[in-house]
Amino acid sequence: MDITNLQRRLPELTHLLPSQQEWMERLLLQLAFNDNKHIYIVGADGSGKSTLAMNIAELFSEQHNIALLNSTVEESQVHAQLMQQWFNLPADPNSALVEQVLAAYQQQPLLVIIDDAERYSAELLQQISLLPCLQFCFSADTQDNAALTLTINRISSADAQQLLSHEELNSIELAERLANANGNMHLLLLPVRQSYNERVVADNTTALVNKTPLYIAIAAVLLVILLYIFWPKAEKPVQEIRYPVARDFEAKPVPVVTETPPAVNTEAELSKNEQQPLGLDVSEPVQTELAEATKSNTSSIAEAKPVADAKLDAGASVKPEVAPVQAVDTPVVENTSAEPVYAYDEALLLKMPKNQLAVQLAVLSSAAALQRFKKTYPQLTTLSYQRNWQGKMQLVILLAPFADAASAKAQLKQLPEALRATGPFVKVLQSVQTEIKARQYSAQD
Template identity: 50%
Template sequence: METTELQAKLASFDHLLPSQREWTERLLFQLAFNDVDHIEAVGAVGSGKSTLALTLAELFSEQYNVALLNTAAGDDQVAGQLMQQWFGLPAQAGVALSEQIAAQAGTMPLLLIIDNTEQFSTILPQLQNLSCLLFSFSGKPLLDDGLTLTINRPTSADAESLLLAEQLNPLEITTRLADADGNLHLLLRPAAQARSAAIIPEYTKPAMPPFKAVYIVIAVVLVAMLLYFFWPESETPDTPVRIPVPIPAVTPEPEDVIAEQDTAFVEPVPEPELIPTIPPAAPEQIVTDDSAIEAENATVPAEQAVSEPDAPEVEEPLVVESFKYDETELLGMDKQQVALQLAVLSSDASLQRFNKAYPQLGSLVYQRNWQGKTQRVILLAPFSNAAAANQQLAQLPEALRTGGPFVKRLQAVQTEINALRRNQQSVPE
């Protein structure tokens, strides 16, 4: 296998620990000089297997059609996940997975990465027989054949890189590394602190003498009695609540105004009980009152009717959903049309490299969520039918046609966009 581009891409990965970078370089060396299809990475708990699995998925994403299995699932669910990740299609019931892959396989080779392989022990023999490159990560050897690369224990250089922000001296770093016993999670949360916390006895407050407790109870009762008898009463009278009443829009005569002024502001006698506050009328009730006033004004002579200015309308704020890429344009297309999917990328850096390599395509991009990871899907759309999309496929550059683009319904694209939007809206802010 030609690994020159992979080694150059690995040099740009700055998130790897020294031991993890060394393991990845060993893997590329074996692939360059050995013809192997199954490679098994064996490491203890907390040795960084999941980190290496995600690193390989990103490293091989441009040269391989990558699928990643990292959560436990049944045999049928595994087949559905692989068909969806590799080809964007559902699995066919009653048809062997190898036959479905053979019918859909394109020019781009397939790569399957399995994290926590112990969860897929029942379907593992079937996965080994697939025509793809297989990377397996587990705590013990499980594959019948292939190459096994052991993940080494974290080194002092790894500890210095992880604990750089804590500014520890070499002795403290060595102690933390020894307490972690090869587990990177425990290295970040040192077990020594947990042991020291367990050794320190919990402070127990001595029991209070019975006579002292009696004195405290008596003092509390006396204070409560004094507050009850000598607390000043409030002299502020209860504030009367005025209930708004709809007034017809008719100008009264001067005599009526005087009569209303004599009786409108008679203060009610304060009652000892509380008067509930009645909230203002809802907007729907106000509209009903206005219509009643207009009906009443229709029966009043024209010289007595007084037109009231309309209440200003309050515009409700518009909720505008923002997308990062071209999701809005794709959602506005006819779902019966089709699109031509070109690639699936896992980072903005890969997307920028793609756009720089093919600036003339005029492609569209949207995000989807698959296996808990956000992917960027590049496609050309819309096309009225599959024949038009295949005609455009024949005009693509040779490098893109060898990548295995395929026709995809816009209905499936819109479903993936809406699914990601619902997931984002369900997350509490």
């Protein structure tokens, strides 16, 4: 589609917000390099769908015969509205809509804008899709069979500053209003202070009414606990305690076993003992004798202990037995991963330093659109790669690499005027490589 006239008229829409201006430029870029006639535009409640629909109607009014289906048009009135707005003719209930449109069709291209498209049935939307016209469907829900889907930008701080300029808010108050709105322009424009106070009073009143039975139950439980604690209790009679008669027991001596540390006679022996591992301080014969002595009575323990002490005093050295280490052949794992095959310039972009920069020129949806772009701008040496965006494949066109931001911005100024109007921008090559790898991983899964 030739968008030269549309680009010329776009700056005349001065009432657009900054994010809406950027979105309109993105829309024109898609129309310039894609042949999609059915464009689905998705946005949440309060994101500005109706505002964008009216601006599209104003922008295309010179080149197209426009019909607008807003929230006031019921499904039963759609045929009559289209025939009335396009051709100023009544609708024929006994004839199909597409036949009536083809019979009355003239030279000027037709355009239909459907606001809140989710209100209409799938059968009616299918009938409209068969008409020879360009279609813009605004909806809060996505549609799988749409040829091209665009998402409305989330309102930014610059949008909020422009919308609330009459209130003279500081930066903190502006940020609070934007956070409370959560992307909804209707909530952003509400008087937050008044609505907040009213909401707090209503919430407190409701919470008090709902929690009254709970407070009563808690008070009853506390009362029962206090009565249980402070209620006077009957005194129990004191029972006589009888103590058993003490008997004289003959005290028997308890054998005391003392351990004598092994004597270290020389510094060489001390260094040798220090090199032994923990847990191997007693030789194997001594451990055997101690184990046998433990199984006997107290007298045998007393006899076995001097034997152990004598052997320890003799300076018996203990050498830990270390199991021989067997050599294990580690199998060599061969790298069977193959280098991925890319359809475009992904391999070249992955080899570039990730801290360098690139200039993103356009995002296309097909190889045919890429060829038209290169034919339109043959003087540009571009690189392209594939990425996944919201479940669909896209082709991104770049100029790269640039060593710094100054050289990248200088290249932006040298682009053709029509291409600069579409909003090219500078991005880091690391983000480009991340998108390429992300698509590679998704393809492997």
